[in-house]
Amino acid sequence: MIDALFPSYPLPQDVVDDLLDTIRRDWTFWGPCSGEDEVWRLQPLPEGLWPANAVTTFLTVKKLLLPQRAALWSHDQNSYRKAGAASPVAVIGVPLCDLQAVWYLDQVFAEDEPYLDRRKQLLLIGMPCEPGAECRCSRQLMPLAGDLFVGADRVWALSRAGQGLLLECACGVAEEMPLPWPEGPDGQRSQISEDLFLSSAAASIWFDESQRCLSCGACSAVCPTCYCFDLLDSAALDGSVVRRRAWDNCFFAEHGKVAGGHDFRPGRADRLRFRMEHKLLGFGDLRGQNSCVGCGRCRGVCPAEIDLDRIAEQLHLEVGS
Amino acid sequence: MMHDLQPVPAVLVKIVPMVVDNHLFAFRPEQPLADIMPGQFVEVSISGVGSFPVSSCDLVRDGRIMSCIRRAGRVTDALYRLKEGDTVGLRGPFGNGFPLQRFAGHDVLLIAGGLGMAPLRGLLQALLEDHDRQGRIMVLYGSREPGGLLFYDELVGLSQQGRISVRFSVDFAETLPGPHPQVFCRIGLVSELLEGLQFAPRRTVAAVCGPPALYRCVLEELALTGIAPARIFVTLERRMRCGIGECCHCVTGGRYICRDGPVFSLEQLRGMAGAI
Numbered sequence: 001m002i003d004a005l006f007p008s009y010p011l012p013q014d015v016v017d018d019l020l021d022t023i024r025r026d027w028t029f030w031g032p033c034s035g036e037d038e039v040w041r042l043q044p045l046p047e048g049l050w051p052a053n054a055v056t057t058f059l060t061v062k063k064l065l066l067p068q069r070a071a072l073w074s075h076d077q078n079s080y081r082k083a084g085a086a087s088p089v090a091v092i093g094v095p096l097c098d099l100q101a102v103w104y105l106d107q108v109f110a111e112d113e114p115y116l117d118r119r120k121q122l123l124l125i126g127m128p129c130e131p132g133a134e135c136r137c138s139r140q141l142m143p144l145a146g147d148l149f150v151g152a153d154r155v156w157a158l159s160r161a162g163q164g165l166l167l168e169c170a171c172g173v174a175e176e177m178p179l180p181w182p183e184g185p186d187g188q189r190s191q192i193s194e195d196l197f198l199s200s201a202a203a204s205i206w207f208d209e210s211q212r213c214l215s216c217g218a219c220s221a222v223c224p225t226c227y228c229f230d231l232l233d234s235a236a237l238d239g240s241v242v243r244r245r246a247w248d249n250c251f252f253a254e255h256g257k258v259a260g261g262h263d264f265r266p267g268r269a270d271r272l273r274f275r276m277e278h279k280l281l282g283f284g285d286l287r288g289q290n291s292c293v294g295c296g297r298c299r300g301v302c303p304a305e306i307d308l309d310r311i312a313e314q315l316h317l318e319v320g321s
Numbered sequence: 322m323m324h325d326l327q328p329v330p331a332v333l334v335k336i337v338p339m340v341v342d343n344h345l346f347a348f349r350p351e352q353p354l355a356d357i358m359p360g361q362f363v364e365v366s367i368s369g370v371g372s373f374p375v376s377s378c379d380l381v382r383d384g385r386i387m388s389c390i391r392r393a394g395r396v397t398d399a400l401y402r403l404k405e406g407d408t409v410g411l412r413g414p415f416g417n418g419f420p421l422q423r424f425a426g427h428d429v430l431l432i433a434g435g436l437g438m439a440p441l442r443g444l445l446q447a448l449l450e451d452h453d454r455q456g457r458i459m460v461l462y463g464s465r466e467p468g469g470l471l472f473y474d475e476l477v478g479l480s481q482q483g484r485i486s487v488r489f490s491v492d493f494a495e496t497l498p499g500p501h502p503q504v505f506c507r508i509g510l511v512s513e514l515l516e517g518l519q520f521a522p523r524r525t526v527a528a529v530c531g532p533p534a535l536y537r538c539v540l541e542e543l544a545l546t547g548i549a550p551a552r553i554f555v556t557l558e559r560r561m562r563c564g565i566g567e568c569c570h571c572v573t574g575g576r577y578i579c580r581d582g583p584v585f586s587l588e589q590l591r592g593m594a595g596a597i
Binding site: 072078079109111114198201227228229230231232235241248250256257260262274278282283284 | 322323324325326327328329330366368369370371372373391393394395396397408410532533558559560562563565566567568569570572573575576577580581594595
């Protein structure tokens, strides 16, 4: 997958318009929109307004795949009913790092019907980005998901659905080409080995850094690959109940606590270490896959300036030989 | 295998009070679930309140699932307010369960602390119902006080029939449990029951279940008796919210306890930081 080649087509302006019209037939367009507060958010795009570039929006495509609180089912008079289906959305202006993040979520939720129901409704369209000061993306990190990648004068088909759309628009002759990853940000990435992590339990950096953590949950809310969730019920006055999947955060005090009160991650240092383990080493079948796509959102949003890259660097100094 | 996180309605067919706040609950799902192996678990859902994971303490009989459930939190508290005939939701079964084939042809040592007897009782039922089975079954079971010993009469009965041998321990007691004066029971920790126990470590498979403190004191001690760590099986308790290896609450040593476990051998646990 590293430096993978995808079918790429020349893209004159009239074909861009044709392509967008074709997509608009079946999908509602979402993309980055800047508010008066100058925060870029992923939102439905006003008619005719297309992003010029990809933007690392405040929240990522994750909010469409795993909404902050999404109904799984409702329960009424002893029957369970699956929650209503999501509607088709084409997200345009997705940066490459976020497309990697979707690939990662696809692996985690490969057997999860509610996730897959939403996933099938999404058309993901990547665009080139201007790397910011916080960006540390890496094409080598993992494969990417997505359907199309629209560059300045070329378009790439990343999936069969994307390929189908391009054929419909008569885009000409394909050439196998790599995607135009941004120059520059590769490198300076947080990386730790299993051995370094295992021998770091007593490292002072966990205590020093976690002391400042406010357990606000912002880091994992903005993270494109954080997927911890809780299951929450809410009951209406008529007795019907809805169970929702809601974002959770491994910094929250209850995260490792079981009924009866035993807490398997009782201190903030334990929880910081758990988060680091999840991001940089992965859990379950994805052990060994670093899932930090280097977008820099967590670093930017943390009110206590906790920075996983800096912690990784410190660990190498403090524990690494 | 695909998961939709949607429960199957199940009738609460029987409630058997056993010990204060540790009752047996039998559920009959409207559509049968896949067979539950000893050590696997289901998620019991009480609509409007939430759900919790619980192992089965019996083999599934006529589609009926039996669990020993402690009143320990918000959702189990709601369960204790239900009556026979009420409905709940069930998801599962989840997890790997005990590898029964590894127990065949071996003597078996079951070590339980407190509510840890519940999943081991499911395993014990499976062992007892295997009529081709050869080898002894020894049960070491500790509780805080005599009144907290679950399945006490049943275990004593099995011992009197010569089908198992059993030793109890209690942390605190003024008088030891009766009415079976011949029953071995001592004051102390369950790990102390290993003292003087006659068994052949090379022929023995062990299964352990109890609170985290039990694992810290008993597992390595068991290994010291000579039972190979690959033949010491442990079932872990964690906050298993989803049951399908996604929500991350139960992760220990990088593994989803709900999906890769909850049963692990001591050999595996030694490689999982924070597991014991």
